[in-house]
Amino acid sequence: MEEFASLSGISRPTLSKYFHDPESVRHTTRDRIEKALEEHDYQPNIYAMNQNRRTTNHIGIVVPFLADPFFAEIARNLEQRCIAAGFSPILFSSHGAPDLEVNILDSLRSQKPAGVLMAPLGRASDKAHIERFSRDIPTVLFDSSIGGLGAAFVGMDNGQSMRMLVDYLCDTGTAPQFFEMETAVNPNVNRRRNAYLAAMEARGEPASIVKIEGDGWDFEEIGRRGGHAAFDAGQFKSGTILCSNDRLAIGLLSAAFQRGLRVGRGEGADIRVAGHDDHPFSKFTCPALTTVSQDYDRISGKSLDILLGLMDSDDRLSQRQEVLFDGILIKRESA
């Protein structure tokens, strides 16, 4: 930098200022710097730049499972928003492993990020660790809320969405049964089940829950196997199945197809299947999946907004914010 300073005829402190914020120097000097920059292609050492700063301009993005297109899509959205806001996103996936999630937070802490956007694993998360982390670093949780953790949470209103689905399904046919994994990976599933039960009770319909075996993040496979098992056991009595999420529904659709069952709301259909999340692939299932859309755009937008607010203010934990968005019913052919 010293060298580039003499080559460009600009003092080093001014260069330092420029690299930290190009707007902070006068237009004329900025032009001079940028012209010199083209000729000598110097770029500052980011490690030396950051070693004395309390925080960097990085924003950490942590998702539980990046191979899930749902999270991949949200991550993509968040990344681009961070860039637009002038920050550098760093993406991490916990790959469904709680110890990896802890490692990520530790590594993130030492990177001194300006803030972190995190979708926790859920049930398996080390809550105390996340709590400690979010005390030191501005952190917004999204997708899955764990018992009031963190400074803020942005997600969707599972109560609203399930009520809407139940109402829709009841109004257009038989009352739905709820299809879920035995061990809920995250709190959303529990909320959805409870919302289903409440919505059914409100309508005076008998609730019925079909629980299937399986653990891990291989939801489609679990849904297919569990679907077959439930078909075999004759558990789908009502003919309408409401799945706890789209990936499970995709597996169930596959099982139904393999059994020669016709899924849909039309004439001659055997069962109806609905999901939840508007997974990127739910548009392309056969038949296309009726579901509730999580508004990726609004969730990620709001998450970043809150985080930016958090980063500016000092009293981060004064009041925990919680924003829930309504889902939108996406009617397709499956129900």
Next chain:
Amino acid sequence: MEEFASLSGISRPTLSKYFHDPESVRHTTRDRIEKALEEHDYQPNIYAMNQNRRTTNHIGIVVPFLADPFFAEIARNLEQRCIAAGFSPILFSSHGAPDLEVNILDSLRSQKPAGVLMAPLGRASDKAHIERFSRDIPTVLFDSSIGGLGAAFVGMDNGQSMRMLVDYLCDTGTAPQFFEMETAVNPNVNRRRNAYLAAMEARGEPASIVKIEGDGWDFEEIGRRGGHAAFDAGQFKSGTILCSNDRLAIGLLSAAFQRGLRVGRGEGADIRVAGHDDHPFSKFTCPALTTVSQDYDRISGKSLDILLGLMDSDDRLSQRQEVLFDGILIKRESA
């Protein structure tokens, strides 16, 4: 660190050595350090650690489109391998944008990574930029090879896989037509088309290519729209369709379903559809998709192996390595 040194009764240079490689100090001192570490929870400043190192222990992973489950899966695999090898992976997605790909390389360069594993965008990539990058930093390209770029390439043998698919399809029914996008996003598609043509000629079958409109990475949607258009125009004369990749096939399956066509190789089926890549979702389409499996595990394993070799040796560009793996035919119900 100075402070922690006096607290733990260990000299700072020894601590420095320990943090760089815990094995490099004597067992007894290592135990003392780790005991002190638990009490005082100190962790070194990564920026100060890295500023004087020529390279860090980071390995960059760059994929063209992370929302594509195919790349998400490979990225996941690579990340875990990097961790197992003692490196810290940093994941980037170009999101289909060439300028973003360039930005990522620039940012990566300033991070002084030990090496980079990169799946380029393909046609849209800034070749010269990638070339320059890979001259300075050990880089292994995978998935999509661009005209001999980089120090090494690991991918699959499109010639072998297409020949195998064509042979299988011809042997079990009518000869396939090739279904592809008008504008190929990456060289793999071109290779596959050419391999299709060659394989058909070798068998003495008449080749037929169905090109559909569309640009970008929204392959499923493009495949569906294009499928409908091709059905309308009566272009699918042979009744067997070989898609340039699985995502396109998923769209085509959706179109066929919407038209009430039965896809499969059984009695009473209208058309057969095959894909390529063994996309994570191809197992769950209706019917399940016949395709060629890219061996994720071997590709990522070999990529990292070569990269580690590259990192150790100095004469990186002496001979360009190129490793192609055979695909494995995955017979499912769609063809």
Next chain:
DNA sequence: AACGGAAATTTACGCGCGTAAAAAATTTGT
């Protein structure tokens, strides 16, 4: 117990940049 080699300590300097303070130069307003 003495010895030799390995490991740890002491001492000291450098890395590339942030940043503070005072002086100098430039721009702005009238």
Next chain:
DNA sequence: ACAAATTTTTTACGCGCGTAAATTTCCGTT
């Protein structure tokens, strides 16, 4: 054109750690 306000330069120090060289301490061996 001149004073005031802003920006840049000069000077100097510090950050947290890497690392080299010389010295001392430790450990296992004979």
